[in-house]
Amino acid sequence: MRITGNSLTRRRFGAIMAAGLLATGLGACANSDTGSGGGGNDDGKIVLGFSQVGAESGWRTANTTSIKEAATEAGIELKFDDAQQKQENQIKAIRNFIQQKVDVIAFSPVVESGWDTVLKEAKDANIPVILTDRAVDSADKTLYKTFLGSDFVKEGRLSGEWLLEETKSATGPVNIVELQGTTGSAPANDRKKGFAEAIAANPNLKIIASQSGDFTRAGGKAVMEQFLKANPKIDVLFAHNDDMGLGALEAITAAGKVPGKDIKIITIDAVKDGMQALADGKFNFIAECSPLLGPQLMDLVKKVKAGEQVPERIETQETTFTQQSAKEALPNRKY
Amino acid sequence: MSDWRTRLPAVTGHRLFWPVVALVLLLVANAIYRPSFLAVEVKNGHLYGSLVDIVRLSAPLILVALGMTLVIATGGIDLSVGSVVAVSGAVACLYISRQPDQNSLGSVLVALAIALGIALLLGLWNGTLVAVIGIQPIIATLILMVAGRGLAQLITSGQIITINSDPYRMIGVGHVLTLPFAIVIALAVTLLVALLTRRTALGMIIEAVGGNAEASRLAGIRARRIKILVYVASAACAAVAGFMMTANVSSADGNAAGLWVELDAILAVVIGGTSLTGGRFSFGGTVVGALLIQTLTTSVYAMNIDPQTSLLFKAMVVIAVCLVQAPAFRARFRRRRSRGAAPAAPVGENRKEQVAA
Numbered sequence: 001m002r003i004t005g006n007s008l009t010r011r012r013f014g015a016i017m018a019a020g021l022l023a024t025g026l027g028a029c030a031n032s033d034t035g036s037g038g039g040g041n042d043d044g045k046i047v048l049g050f051s052q053v054g055a056e057s058g059w060r061t062a063n064t065t066s067i068k069e070a071a072t073e074a075g076i077e078l079k080f081d082d083a084q085q086k087q088e089n090q091i092k093a094i095r096n097f098i099q100q101k102v103d104v105i106a107f108s109p110v111v112e113s114g115w116d117t118v119l120k121e122a123k124d125a126n127i128p129v130i131l132t133d134r135a136v137d138s139a140d141k142t143l144y145k146t147f148l149g150s151d152f153v154k155e156g157r158l159s160g161e162w163l164l165e166e167t168k169s170a171t172g173p174v175n176i177v178e179l180q181g182t183t184g185s186a187p188a189n190d191r192k193k194g195f196a197e198a199i200a201a202n203p204n205l206k207i208i209a210s211q212s213g214d215f216t217r218a219g220g221k222a223v224m225e226q227f228l229k230a231n232p233k234i235d236v237l238f239a240h241n242d243d244m245g246l247g248a249l250e251a252i253t254a255a256g257k258v259p260g261k262d263i264k265i266i267t268i269d270a271v272k273d274g275m276q277a278l279a280d281g282k283f284n285f286i287a288e289c290s291p292l293l294g295p296q297l298m299d300l301v302k303k304v305k306a307g308e309q310v311p312e313r314i315e316t317q318e319t320t321f322t323q324q325s326a327k328e329a330l331p332n333r334k335y
Numbered sequence: 336m337s338d339w340r341t342r343l344p345a346v347t348g349h350r351l352f353w354p355v356v357a358l359v360l361l362l363v364a365n366a367i368y369r370p371s372f373l374a375v376e377v378k379n380g381h382l383y384g385s386l387v388d389i390v391r392l393s394a395p396l397i398l399v400a401l402g403m404t405l406v407i408a409t410g411g412i413d414l415s416v417g418s419v420v421a422v423s424g425a426v427a428c429l430y431i432s433r434q435p436d437q438n439s440l441g442s443v444l445v446a447l448a449i450a451l452g453i454a455l456l457l458g459l460w461n462g463t464l465v466a467v468i469g470i471q472p473i474i475a476t477l478i479l480m481v482a483g484r485g486l487a488q489l490i491t492s493g494q495i496i497t498i499n500s501d502p503y504r505m506i507g508v509g510h511v512l513t514l515p516f517a518i519v520i521a522l523a524v525t526l527l528v529a530l531l532t533r534r535t536a537l538g539m540i541i542e543a544v545g546g547n548a549e550a551s552r553l554a555g556i557r558a559r560r561i562k563i564l565v566y567v568a569s570a571a572c573a574a575v576a577g578f579m580m581t582a583n584v585s586s587a588d589g590n591a592a593g594l595w596v597e598l599d600a601i602l603a604v605v606i607g608g609t610s611l612t613g614g615r616f617s618f619g620g621t622v623v624g625a626l627l628i629q630t631l632t633t634s635v636y637a638m639n640i641d642p643q644t645s646l647l648f649k650a651m652v653v654i655a656v657c658l659v660q661a662p663a664f665r666a667r668f669r670r671r672r673s674r675g676a677a678p679a680a681p682v683g684e685n686r687k688e689q690v691a692a
Contacts, residue, residue, distance in 0.1 A: 055488055055493035056488075056493070056590045057493070057495070057590060058493065058494040058495055060493065061492070061493040061494060084485075180642060183642045183643060183645075183646075184643075209639045210639075210642075211635075211636055211639060211642055212642035212645075214591070215591075216588060216591040217495070217584040217586055217588065217591075218580060218583060218584050218588075218591070218592070221583065221584055222388075222392060222632070222633070222636065223636045225385075225388050225636075226385060226388070226633060226636035226637040227636070229371070229372075229384065229385050229388075229637070230369055230637055230639070243495065243588075246584075246586075247584050250508070250584065250585070254383075254508070255378075255383075256378060256379065273495070273497050273586075
């Protein structure tokens with residue numbers, strides 16, 4: 001009996017400990033800059049509530065920094081929330097913003113669907129909503145003012161067009177392998193589509209293998225290793241992001257080939273390591289997908305607050321890089 | 336002849352028979368699709384080929400699954416291994432990236448020691464939650480699974496840390512006597528753990544704790560200490576796997592490194608015939624299971640199976656292996672084929688004796 005009782009209390013103690021831990025964890029999750037409360041309109045400043053996806057990549061961190069810096073510069077009071085890749089956190093944050101009566105709400109949706117209810121609540125409270133970076137699939141387009149983000153199809157198309165130009169004089173077939181992003185994700189689908197559309201203009205250009213590398217270096221490397229073994233002649237690699245391209249670099253080198261020369265490499269994103277590889281001559285072309293949309297977002301916030309009409313969709317200002325322009329741009333890159 | 340006939344059921348009835356068959360079938364399918372799949376050549380003084388890739392890439396999974404086998408043998412489960420992989424890789428890479436000379440062997444060893452030390456602490460945390468405080472293993476390790484990934488991102492400040500260190504790269508992509516160094520490490524650790532558990536009473540004690548913790552305690556085994564030990568061992572294995580994974584790409588990605596590896600590891604253990612309820616375990620089975628899972632992944636790439644269907648393909652192979660391996664399913668199948676034949680041997684009883692390292 002004594003033993004049972006003892007283990008019971010211990011078990012209960014364990015449960016309490018676990019509950020305590022979880023509570024601390026949740027506390028930390030909910031911890032954000034939204035605590036200041038009140039309308040915040042007292043000093044005439046525009047108040048922007050922003051809910052970020054999370055901090056899952058260097059790209060995202062740069063995105064967050066850009067938004068925070070741009071807000072300070074534009075004199076906009078920013079209430080920032082990190083959703084840690086969970087939709088329920090994001091919905092909770094948006095409801096908080098509505099309760100606090102912020103002037104404008106902006107957010108990068110974690111997923112595409114399931115936003116109608118909370119967006120309606122915002123609309124009923126007369127708070128305009130701006131989507132950044134990722135879109136939602138709501139049928140009712142009046143639920144948000146505008147979408148500010150990259151055009152993934154265009155990024156794929158720009159990559160394809162560069163390759164068209166580059167292989168203009170090629171007489172034989174040009175074998176392309178493709179490293180796709182996470183299966184089913186919008187950037188993977190759209191970049192694949194844009195690239196395929198662009199290279200269709202030249203029948204010599206052929207995608208001989210295409211696999212998902214999950215947007216990670218390890219994935220890109222593992223897939224490229226098999227591509228290299230299965231296909232003796234690979235002329236071009238098109239990777240949906242820099243990281244997969246960087247992983248593939250290692251596989252190409254290990255196979256005794258020279259990246260950038262034996263196999264031309266095209267990627268998308270232009271993060272620092274990717275730009276470095278481009279400047280070093282290991283990559284050949286990068287289409288930028290810029291996370292630095294802070295200044296554009298703040299302009300939009302001011303316009304929306306002033307009641308001005310804004311276009312339904314606004315593209316982030318982006319460019320493309322060749323080896324030469326990468327060398328020039330590299331010292332000033334922020335991410 | 337009669338000798339062959341009596342031996343056949345012993346072979347087909349062996350726990351590892353069906354996983355090995357699946358592994359061989361996969362390799363054959365690959366070889367049919369592309370005959371050069373099985374080719375191994377020597378390039379730059381080491382072996383090169385798809386088979387070598389499979390062996391090299393399965394090394395981290397073998398390690399993680401090895402630790403998982405020990406934990407599962409005590410009736411527990413460790414969901415936090417993926418996070419430990421991420422944390423240890425992040426710590427090691429962060430330390431190396433801060434060194435003036437990243438190629439110095441000394442600082443790489445220090446980095447490994449620090450990261451391993453932190454992993455041991457994390458394992459101790461898991462073990463304490465399970466064995467001392469008495470939280471159910473699935474919940475106890477879930478805490479670290481979630482928190483650990485956050486910790487890894489905190490260490491890397493949400494960025495991917497790229498390093499340029501030859502000694503560290505060695506762990507992931509180096510070669511020893513033409514063999515990938517990673518698999519040499521993995522097999523050496525497997526052998527060490529197997530010797531420790533099978534040539535001493537430790538393995539029996541672990542099985543006793545997994546079979547019935549209370550009974551083993553009454554029999555004089557310090558069950559609590561054993562439980563803590565297996566969680567620490569699991570974290571240590573995960574840490575080394577973390578070094579391999581980050582060294583493979585010379586960078587630490589707090590978000591992606593070791594993501595979902597806990598599920599692959601549990602799968603490898605199950606395919607290997609270790610019972611999830613605890614009590615008996617097989618390292619040989621775990622190694623075969625890990626090789627099978629990696630072969631499956633590599634096959635998807637090598638045969639260029641459409642990414643949209645690759646998950647379905649993997650799931651079907653795994654389900655087939657698990658079903659054909661289950662004595663109950665086989666017995667039912669056999670009965671249907673030849674009604675009135677002798678019922679299947681009471682496999683469960685015999686198995687315990689054949690447990691080999």
